[in-house]
Amino acid sequence: MKYPIQRTYGSFREKRERLKKQKPPVNRRIAVPSFFTLMNLFSGFLAIISIADGNLFWGAWLIAIAGMFDVMDGLMARLANATSDFGIELDSLSDMVSFGVAPGFLIYTFSLHELGILGIIISAIPPLCGAVRLARFNVNARLSPTSDHFIGLPIPAQAIIIGSFFLTFRNELDLFTGFEQGINSVLIPVVIVISFLMVSTIKFDKIPRFDRKSIKENRGKLGLLLLYLVLILTLKEYGLMAVFTIFIFKGLIIGAIHYFGDYEEEGDEVFQDFS
Numbered sequence: 041m042k043y044p045i046q047r048t049y050g051s052f053r054e055k056r057e058r059l060k061k062q063k064p065p066v067n068r069r070i071a072v073p074s075f076f077t078l079m080n081l082f083s084g085f086l087a088i089i090s091i092a093d094g095n096l097f098w099g100a101w102l103i104a105i106a107g108m109f110d111v112m113d114g115l116m117a118r119l120a121n122a123t124s125d126f127g128i129e130l131d132s133l134s135d136m137v138s139f140g141v142a143p144g145f146l147i148y149t150f151s152l153h154e155l156g157i158l159g160i161i162i163s164a165i166p167p168l169c170g171a172v173r174l175a176r177f178n179v180n181a182r183l184s185p186t187s188d189h190f191i192g193l194p195i196p197a198q199a200i201i202i203g204s205f206f207l208t209f210r211n212e213l214d215l216f217t218g219f220e221q222g223i224n225s226v227l228i229p230v231v232i233v234i235s236f237l238m239v240s241t242i243k244f245d246k247i248p249r250f251d252r253k254s255i256k257e258n259r260g261k262l263g264l265l266l267l268y269l270v271l272i273l274t275l276k277e278y279g280l281m282a283v284f285t286i287f288i289f290k291g292l293i294i295g296a297i298h299y300f301g302d303y304e305e306e307g308d309e310v311f312q313d314f315s
Contacts, residue, residue, distance in 0.1 A: 069122035076113035084138025106138035139199035140167035193237035207277035
C-alpha cells in the first residue's frame, strides 16, 4: 500500500523522466556562432553610444564592424553545422539593434534632426522596415532553410549603405548646396528606396557555403566576394559604398530579368491558348 505522498512523489518522478525524454538534445556547437552574434549586438550598442556622444565617424564604422560579425556568425553556423531556431532569433534581435536602430539614429543625428517631425519619421523608416524584413526572414528560414538567396535586401546591407553614405559625404556637404534641403534632398530618397528594397520580394545573393561542392558551383560568386573585399580594404568608406551599390544593382538587374522573363513566358502561354 502506498501513502498519498508516495503516490504524488512517484507520479512527479515519472513526469520528470517523461519530460527529460521529450526534451530535444542541446547542440553545444551553437555557442560558437552565438559568440559572433553577440559581438554584432555589442558593436551596434557601441555605435549608438558613439553617435550619442557626437562621434558619428566611429558610430558608422561600428555599424560596418557589426556587419562583419554578422557575416562571421552565419559562416560559423554553417561550418559547425550549428544552425538552430535559437540562433535565428538571437541573430534577428541583434540585427534589429545594430542595423535598424543604430543607422536610424545615425542619420537623424547627422542631418535629419533639422527637419523636425519629418526628420523623426524618415529616421524611423529603416528600423520599421527592418523589423518587418527580419520577421519575414525568420519565417522563411524555417520554411526554406536551404535557400541560396534572400527575399528582399538584407538589413545589414541597408545599414552599411547608410553608414557608408555618411562616411563618404560627411566632409563634402558643399556638393549639396544647390539643393533646397542640402544633403537631406539626397539622403531622404536613398533611405526610402533602400528601406523599400528590404520589404520587397526581389532576390539578393547569399554568401555561399565554403565546402567543395559550393565552391565548385559558386566560383563566380566567390570571385566577386574577393573583389568586394579588395575594394573595401583599399578604398575604405568609398569601397563600402561601391560594394553595396554594386550588390543592390546586381539584385535589381537580375530581378528585372527574371520578372520580364516570367512575364514573356506567361504572355506566350496566353497567346498559345488563343491560337
